[in-house]
Amino acid sequence: MGQIYLDIAISVPIRRSFDYLPPRDQHQANLEQLKARLKPGTRVKVPFGNRTAVGLLIQVKSTSSFATGKIKHALEILDDVPPLPSHLHQLAVWAARYYQHPIGEATLGLLPKLLRSGHAAALSSENYWQLSELGKHFQVGDLHRAKKQQQALAVIAQQQTLAQSQLKNYGISINSMRALEKKSLVCCHQKPMMPTDYNKGMPLLSEPHLALNSEQELAIKQVKAKLTQFAPFLLSGVTGSGKTEIYLQLIDCVLQAGKQVLVLVPEIGLTPQTTNRFKQRFNCHIVVLHSGLSDKARLNNWLLAAKGHANIIIGTRSALFTPLLQPGLIIVDEEHDASFKQQEGFRYSARDLSIMRAKAENTPIVLASATPSLESFYNAAQGRFHLLRLTQRAGGAAPPRFTLLNIRGAALRAGMSEELISAIARELDNDNQVILFLNRRGFAPALLCHHCGWVAECPSCDARFTVHYQANKLRCHYCDQQQAIPSSCPECHSTALQYMGVGTERSATTLEKLFPDRQIFRIDKDTTSRKNSWHNMLEQIQRGEPAILVGTQMLAKGHHFPNVTLVAILDADTGLFSPDFRGPEKIAQLLTQVAGRAGRAKKPGQVIIQTHHHDHPILAGLINGGFENLALKLMAEREAAGLPPYSHIAMLKADAKQAEPALSFLTATRQQLADLTAANNLSNNVDVIGPLPAAIEKKSNRYHYQLLLQCSNRQVLQRLLHQLVAIMENHALAKSVRWSIDVDPMDTF
Numbered sequence: 185m186g187q188i189y190l191d192i193a194i195s196v197p198i199r200r201s202f203d204y205l206p207p208r209d210q211h212q213a214n215l216e217q218l219k220a221r222l223k224p225g226t227r228v229k230v231p232f233g234n235r236t237a238v239g240l241l242i243q244v245k246s247t248s249s250f251a252t253g254k255i256k257h258a259l260e261i262l263d264d265v266p267p268l269p270s271h272l273h274q275l276a277v278w279a280a281r282y283y284q285h286p287i288g289e290a291t292l293g294l295l296p297k298l299l300r301s302g303h304a305a306a307l308s309s310e311n312y313w314q315l316s317e318l319g320k321h322f323q324v325g326d327l328h329r330a331k332k333q334q335q336a337l338a339v340i341a342q343q344q345t346l347a348q349s350q351l352k353n354y355g356i357s358i359n360s361m362r363a364l365e366k367k368s369l370v371c372c373h374q375k376p377m378m379p380t381d382y383n384k385g386m387p388l389l390s391e392p393h394l395a396l397n398s399e400q401e402l403a404i405k406q407v408k409a410k411l412t413q414f415a416p417f418l419l420s421g422v423t424g425s426g427k428t429e430i431y432l433q434l435i436d437c438v439l440q441a442g443k444q445v446l447v448l449v450p451e452i453g454l455t456p457q458t459t460n461r462f463k464q465r466f467n468c469h470i471v472v473l474h475s476g477l478s479d480k481a482r483l484n485n486w487l488l489a490a491k492g493h494a495n496i497i498i499g500t501r502s503a504l505f506t507p508l509l510q511p512g513l514i515i516v517d518e519e520h521d522a523s524f525k526q527q528e529g530f531r532y533s534a535r536d537l538s539i540m541r542a543k544a545e546n547t548p549i550v551l552a553s554a555t556p557s558l559e560s561f562y563n564a565a566q567g568r569f570h571l572l573r574l575t576q577r578a579g580g581a582a583p584p585r586f587t588l589l590n591i592r593g594a595a596l597r598a599g600m601s602e603e604l605i606s607a608i609a610r611e612l613d614n615d616n617q618v619i620l621f622l623n624r625r626g627f628a629p630a631l632l633c634h635h636c637g638w639v640a641e642c643p644s645c646d647a648r649f650t651v652h653y654q655a656n657k658l659r660c661h662y663c664d665q666q667q668a669i670p671s672s673c674p675e676c677h678s679t680a681l682q683y684m685g686v687g688t689e690r691s692a693t694t695l696e697k698l699f700p701d702r703q704i705f706r707i708d709k710d711t712t713s714r715k716n717s718w719h720n721m722l723e724q725i726q727r728g729e730p731a732i733l734v735g736t737q738m739l740a741k742g743h744h745f746p747n748v749t750l751v752a753i754l755d756a757d758t759g760l761f762s763p764d765f766r767g768p769e770k771i772a773q774l775l776t777q778v779a780g781r782a783g784r785a786k787k788p789g790q791v792i793i794q795t796h797h798h799d800h801p802i803l804a805g806l807i808n809g810g811f812e813n814l815a816l817k818l819m820a821e822r823e824a825a826g827l828p829p830y831s832h833i834a835m836l837k838a839d840a841k842q843a844e845p846a847l848s849f850l851t852a853t854r855q856q857l858a859d860l861t862a863a864n865n866l867s868n869n870v871d872v873i874g875p876l877p878a879a880i881e882k883k884s885n886r887y888h889y890q891l892l893l894q895c896s897n898r899q900v901l902q903r904l905l906h907q908l909v910a911i912m913e914n915h916a917l918a919k920s921v922r923w924s925i926d927v928d929p930m931d932t933f
């Protein structure tokens with residue numbers, strides 16, 4: 185009998201997989217049957233070191249390079265059907281290779297946590313309560329001695345069936361239900377957990393679609409023409425142009441064809457509004473997938489999608505690998521958003537991989553944004569994406585009017601000029617809402633001694649402490665270290681300590697003094713981290729009463745506040761001078777997105793940008809030509825400089841407790857690379873920059889450096905990286921440093 189070996193990926197930080205023999209109890213089984221059962225992507229339990237691990241089968245082989253006696257038997261085959269369908273498993277394996285990440289960490293990391301730990305891929309079941317035959321004919325009034333049971337019975341009678349997890353939403357205790365059960369008035373069945381709030385027997389549409397304007401109509405028509413094939417679209421539509429309405433009407437077509445839709449959004453926790461709009465429009469099974477769910481809920485939603493029970497799946501980056509039984513359409517909302525690229529560990533781009541997924545599944549895909557990435561514009565220009573444009577705001581809203589406010593030499597109160605303060609007062613008097621955007625949380629970004637010049641710095645980082653006034657804390661925004669605000673200078677003991685600069689907390693405090701009768705909401709990580717606090721604020725804001733919303737980029741993300749008529753950008757300057765080559769693109773996107781919150785409904789909107797650089801080409805370009813025109817200019821600059829998307833880059837990063845080993849590792853990497861390119865005759869194709877210190881060189885007591893590789897040809901870069909990584913992984917210094925590689929990085933500083 186021939187021998188077979190299982191090539192298995194295990195979640196360890198090593199760029200290889202491991203050979204095993206089939207489990208002992210399968211050893212005598214019919215080899216052909218066993219081979220048929222062992223599909224790539226199947227989970228297999230194996231001994232690993234002195235523990236057992238859940239691995240993923242990569243392939244079945246007939247030879248192994250290890251001596252037969254040394255190869256262990258796998259312990260158990262966990263799946264009859266692999267959790268990921270073959271094409272998604274292959275995409276995961278491909279991505280591990282492309283992003284140069286250890287295959288086990290990458291592929292297993294894409295599965296819900298419970299599957300990773302060996303849990304069965306089965307829907308959890310839940311208790312569902314309903315009336316018994318007796319209960320159906322029972323007079324609720326007869327229970328007047330037990331008010332709670334009476335209420336519970338009335339609710340069950342009305343709802344017909346109610347999941348146990350829903351009881352608390354109706355104020356029903358489980359004790360009441362048990363008591364009713366004893367009286368044989370209700371009964372309880374276990375059923376697979378299903379998405380809630382779906383009304384069987386009601387039509388798919390819970391509210392009518394809006395009548396489309398001509399641009400929307402044209403866009404929809406083009407996607408509809410390709411609903412049964414792979415077709416990538418870039419929907420570039422100004423803020424408020426009705427992109428969401430386009431998603432909704434396309435989804436309708438796809439659902440009617442019996443297929444499922446995957447919607448990827450940047451941060452679901454921040455935009456419950458998006459999910460609500462889908463739920464309002466459709467009476468169907470909608471599930472969400474994001475890191476805020478419990479492991480059990482996440483697995484369950486994932487399985488509901490895989491088994492075809494969920495019609496619309498809305499999720500963040502990691503939802504890209506959710507299996508769908510009947511894939512019909514992928515939508516990537518705010519496709520420019522940096523959160524689609526994982527920034528640590530397996531650094532994959534969900535946006536880029538979503539295109540490959542759509543291709544594998546033969547479905548259309550819509551990438552949409554008011555501020556598309558230059559990569560996507562480039563792909564459209566190359567004819568790889570069909571460009572759909574919405575240049576007008578939907579429903580008659582006018583585009584916001586921009587004013588650049590030159591604040592050179594102007595007296596400022598918490599960063600606000602007198603002119604801006606009057607403009608805010610005017611809007612509030614007219615019962616409108618105002619957004620003040622300041623991308624810096626805390627009270628002040630520095631604490632300074634006026635007497636000797638001492639500045640409070642984090643002892644573990646090359647960074648100043650941020651003052652958090654109400655909390656009476658100095659906090660490092662890089663390592664989260666904190667201390668009490670000192671009452672005197674530790675150097676000269678002077679008490680003349682000053683808060684330098686302005687953060688959201690300080691603006692909000694000043695605004696409270698200027699407008700004591702008005703509602704002021706501070707919206708940043710500090711005020712929204714508690715559960716429901718953001719949700720509660722959103723609800724209050726939505727009531728539309730006059731208010732000031734002071735916040736960070738959280739305010740830029742796709743919100744629809746109909747009553748906001750003024751958006752003020754307190755300080756546009758910090759973003760204008762970034763060392764990152766994507767700096768101009770990012771600041772243009774951020775400013776456009778924030779500005780896009782103004783005047784989205786009936787009232788016209790205005791945007792005031794405070795700056796010391798009113799003649800800066802980015803500001804002038806944005807205001808005079810809009811984002812798309814500016815993007816074209818930025819693209820020409822990238823082309824002239826040979827930067828992405830006109831070339832491809834990868835970044836090697838290393839950090840260590842001392843500077844020396846990290847630097848030496850990258851210097852050795854650079855040398856290796858020079859040898860490799862010389863040997864392959866590629867010296868002219870590859871540029872190397874560095875090693876250079878990272879933007880914050882010392883962070884959490886570790887020293888960070890980076891090396892940037894740039895190449896005009898993606899395949900050449902890929903080949904070099906494979907060779908390079910294989911060599912560096914075994915380099916003597918690799919053990920004394922922490923190192924990683926980022927292919928197609930979003931941040932280069």
Ligand code: ADP
Binds near residue numbers: 395744
């Ligand atoms: P975007 O996603 O492009 O920022 P939205 O989809 O949020 O824009 O639309 C902005 C506003 O315009 C919403 O209130 C939406 O209901 C409205 N709207 C969209 N399409 C239409 C339309 N065809 N007619 C009337 N109002 C529309």
Ligand code: ZN
Binds near residue numbers: 638
């Ligand atoms: Zn001092």
Ligand code: ZN
Binds near residue numbers: 643645660661663884
């Ligand atoms: Zn720190």
